[in-house]
Amino acid sequence: RLDPFRDFFARFYKGVDGLFKVSANSDANIFLLDSERIAVAAFNSCDRNDCFSMQGAISKDELARCHLDLHDSGKTFALRIAVWHHNIEGPPHRSDYMDVDTVRSMIGKNFRLGLHGHQHKAQAEPQHIYLPDRETMAVVSAGSLCAGEKELPRGVNRQYNIIEIDDDYLAATVHIREMGIVNVFNPALLHSLGGVSYVKIQWGTPKTSVGSMAHPIVEMEQQLIQNAERMLMTGNPLAAIDLLTPMKESINGYARRLYVQAASEAKMWAEIIAVTAIPQSIEELAIRIEACNKSGKFDQAKIALDQFGAQLHAPAALVRDLKSKINAEQAMRS
CATH class of the missing domain: 3.60.21.10 (Metallo-dependent phosphatases)
Structure with missing residues (x-):
């Protein structure tokens, strides 16, 4: 039939x-x-x-x-x-x-x-x-x-x-x-x-197999983060970025760290500059400065170092090292 x-x-x-x-x-x-x-x-x-x-x-x-x-x-x-x-x-x-x-x-x-x-x-x-x-x-x-x-x-x-x-x-x-x-x-x-x-x-929230309240959105995000981490660790940063992109607007914590690291390994400098407008860690500040250097945006690199170096309590030795890298990259470009 x-x-x-x-x-x-x-x-x-x-x-x-x-x-x-x-x-x-x-x-x-x-x-x-x-x-x-x-x-x-x-x-x-x-x-x-x-x-x-x-x-x-x-x-x-x-x-x-x-x-x-x-x-x-x-x-x-x-x-x-x-x-x-x-x-x-x-x-x-x-x-x-x-x-x-x-x-x-x-x-x-x-x-x-x-x-x-x-x-x-x-x-x-x-x-x-x-x-x-x-x-x-x-x-x-x-x-x-x-x-x-x-x-x-x-x-x-x-x-x-x-x-x-x-x-x-x-x-x-x-x-x-x-x-x-x-x-x-x-x-x-x-x-x-x-x-x-x-x-x-x-409708009601689904229950887990043991009767507790399920949190599907949280579980789904955790699963995405785990898969993205696996992609990054196996040398596929672009796949990691694709997985984390749906979370991009509100990305935070470890997911944000993975995203920035994957973008760095993929040399997506413009994306890093956009995401790290307000660096949340010293590591993120260093990656932002590297992205600005690679993009020839040395003024933005200096502003980021001056503005966020003190806020994030970056060690003085690291600040000096980052300044040297900015100046060296700028000298090479000129």
């Missing part, structure tokens, strides 16, 4: 680089977004579904295998998102929806945002599981962008969602767009949302 879709899937992703685990024959494909901070698992919710059995279902084996793939990757994800087709509730005379216990299984595997369709209308709600502490997953339904009059519920127009995830990966804003006139979409002012076009959703 799914052969036409699988053929299309294979053609669509043929030649696409950077896919985590994607196969036309898989019922659980995994994609990575936001510099690998977000894992998106796309599930087939038509397991055992046919003309005699209309309800949605996701294979427990596929769900477990997806969880192991994410775990065994060694990566720390700030957010895990699950995507499937069927809604998780419906009216008494319908059976074409998915058992909500499947979503609870996803929560136990640290998924915190679920996206689905099928019911042709926008909806956002929290789902809870007690493990024994309450953990939360936000489930968002998208309206249909292309359904016709017969498929759309009464009073519902064509819709789509824009999901804006907060910087801490613990909440998001769902913006709902609805077609007002032909092919023109506007913010949907829905009565179910209090007459606004958006809704704020939140």
Whole structure:
């Protein structure tokens, strides 16, 4: 039944680089977004579904295998998102929806945002599981962008969602767009949302295997630092810089030290000058002066030494040595 879709899937992703685990024959494909901070698992919710059995279902084996793939990757994800087709509730005379216990299984595997369709209308709600502490997953339904009059519920127009995830990966804003006139979409002012076009959703922080509170962003940064250190120690400073670049705006501590050292080994003098505008250590001051010397910016080197040498309590012998290097480099250039 799914052969036409699988053929299309294979053609669509043929030649696409950077896919985590994607196969036309898989019922659980995994994609990575936001510099690998977000894992998106796309599930087939038509397991055992046919003309005699209309309800949605996701294979427990596929769900477990997806969880192991994410775990065994060694990566720390700030957010895990699950995507499937069927809604998780419906009216008494319908059976074409998915058992909500499947979503609870996803929560136990640290998924915190679920996206689905099928019911042709926008909806956002929290789902809870007690493990024994309450953990939360936000489930968002998208309206249909292309359904016709017969498929759309009464009073519902064509819709789509824009999901804006907060910087801490613990909440998001769902913006709902609805077609007002032909092919023109506007913010949907829905009565179910209090007459606004958006809704704020939140979810709980994942727990570790021993039940303590996980800190995925901190763990992810620590993992990046460890990988960058390994790249630098094995003689690949450019790879270390690539790994640390997402942290560049607020880089500090050991990560900053690695970044400056890697830039020095890669002879990225302009980058060093930009990052070390305010040196945080004597070592960083010395590297900044070297970068200024190599770039021919001797005035900046002298200003940095005069301004920050005393602030950082640089030894007098080191200050004399750095001044000599500035003067010698300047003399050679002239």
